Amino acid sequence: MRHRAGRIVTIESLTELDRRLAQGAHRLRGWRLVGLDLRDRARVLDGRDTSHTTFAGCTFAPGDAERHAARGALVLPAVDAVPVDANRDSLYTADELYDDPSYRRTLDGRAYAWSQGTGSRGAGPDDLLARALHDDGIDRALTAWTGSRRLVGVMGGHALQRGAADYTGAARLGRLLGRRFTVATGGGPGAMEAANLGARLARADEAALAHALGMLATVPSYHPSVDAWIASARSVLSDLADVPVTETLGVPTWHYGHEPPNLFATAIAKYFRNALREAILLQVCAGGIVFLPGAAGTVQEIFQDACENHYATEDAIAPMVLVDRAHWTETLPAWPLLQALAKGRPMEAHIHLVDTVDEAASIVDAGAA
Incomplete structure (x- = not known):
């Protein structure tokens, strides 16, 4: 073991x-x-x-x-041959990752199975080289893709269910931010899916987002059926095929392959190495990051971002906005520690605690002014 x-x-x-x-x-x-x-x-x-x-x-x-x-x-299923293109030089689309109606037969499912199956044998040099080359190619493609765009990150819990008020809030946040920025998330389910959805529909009318949220609420989670979760998202995309689409980025990882990537990111940078993915996701969000309620993963992202800002010069610091005062001061009191860490540093003026997504979007907009 x-x-x-x-x-x-x-x-x-x-x-x-x-x-x-x-x-x-x-x-x-x-x-x-x-x-x-x-x-x-x-x-x-x-x-x-x-x-x-x-x-x-x-x-x-x-x-x-x-x-x-x-x-x-x-x-x-067991997968022996390398399912991904080790020399890939472009980001993924959802259609590429979900190339079969059954998740277990998709490229995403096969890649996850392969990444686990090689572990049972002890990953050989060819397997390790394939993963390293793949992630390097994705890294270079992401660098090129982000070069002409100003990105803002939205981080939050993967367990947030469709139909919940906070899911709607995350989608509204994505829509507000997507009007001015390219919204980036961890690319998974929950708050990440909601933010990518809202950002994708940033130029559509509010009725389109309301329609999408209503459809998705009929399948609240990817448990117990990933296939049903994917199918409901596909139905939304089909229904909204004629609405304007705004670019939005997902950066997921096969390390958490049991948390499938959402279909609403228009570009997907999927990595095998989670540590690389985490660092790059925070790095590309030069316009700031909004942290919605989450658990351990979101807390990690808060302080990983805080560490970068703690040592940065003032002109390199981007806003950090924590949403939901009760969550970040009582449920998981990250805010007091973040305040203490920032005290007397240039980053102190760039950390914010708010109660609504509207406040969060306003702060990020002001930071870009």
């Missing part, structure tokens, strides 16, 4: 799986089971919560793969 930082646990042997199950593990949330023959573990796994589990290249007893998928697990 290989431990990975945070909520991800990768299990590559039946011995390790049996040990953990014997210790009483019931909710297998965030687990990745890679290359295991699970035919003799059907009964014990049937009694566990596998709703957020990834099975990559595993062998199942008849009907078990479908049963776990129906619960919300991600079941991916």
Whole structure:
């Protein structure tokens, strides 16, 4: 078994799986089971919560793969050949990543399965080289793409469900910012999807956004079915095919492959290496970043951005705007620490705590004036 930082646990042997199950593990949330023959573990796994589990290249007893998928697990086939173009020199589109109605057969699903499957064998030099070359190509393509655009980032939680008031707020924020800037997000579901959607419709009328939000609310989450989540987004894009489209960027990672990329980013820079992706996403947002309510990932992004601003000269500091006073002072009190970090530094005048997305958009607009 290989431990990975945070909520991800990768299990590559039946011995390790049996040990953990014997210790009483019931909710297998965030687990990745890679290359295991699970035919003799059907009964014990049937009694566990596998709703957020990834099975990559595993062998199942008849009907078990479908049963776990129906619960919300991600079941991916083994992939031996490199599914991505290691010499790629352009960003992705959603249609490229989702090139099949079934997620497990899409380029995105196959790339995620391959990135996990190579781990079960120990990634060989060819696999490592392919990933490195791919990410370098994406990096160069993103540098070229962002060179003529002024980007503003929107960060927030991946678990935010369609139909929620905060999801609507994130979409409104994307729409407000997208009128003047190119909006960039982490490219995933939740607040990221909402912001990309709103930014995409920045030049459309409000009725188009309301229509899209209403359609999406019928499939609130990518759990239990990624396919249904994708299909609802495709329906929105089909219904709004005639409305003006504004460019918007997503920067997701196959490290969190169980969090699928959203379809509303018009350009997608998808990386295998999450650390590289995180640094680049913050780096390209020269117009500032708005931080919506989120959990550990959003907190990490706040202080990663704060570290850059802490040591920057004043002319290189972009606004940092935290939205939802109660969330950032009580639920996850990042604001007091951010204030203390900024005190007496040039960045102090560039950090903001607000309650509404309208306030956040106004601050970012003023910073660009």
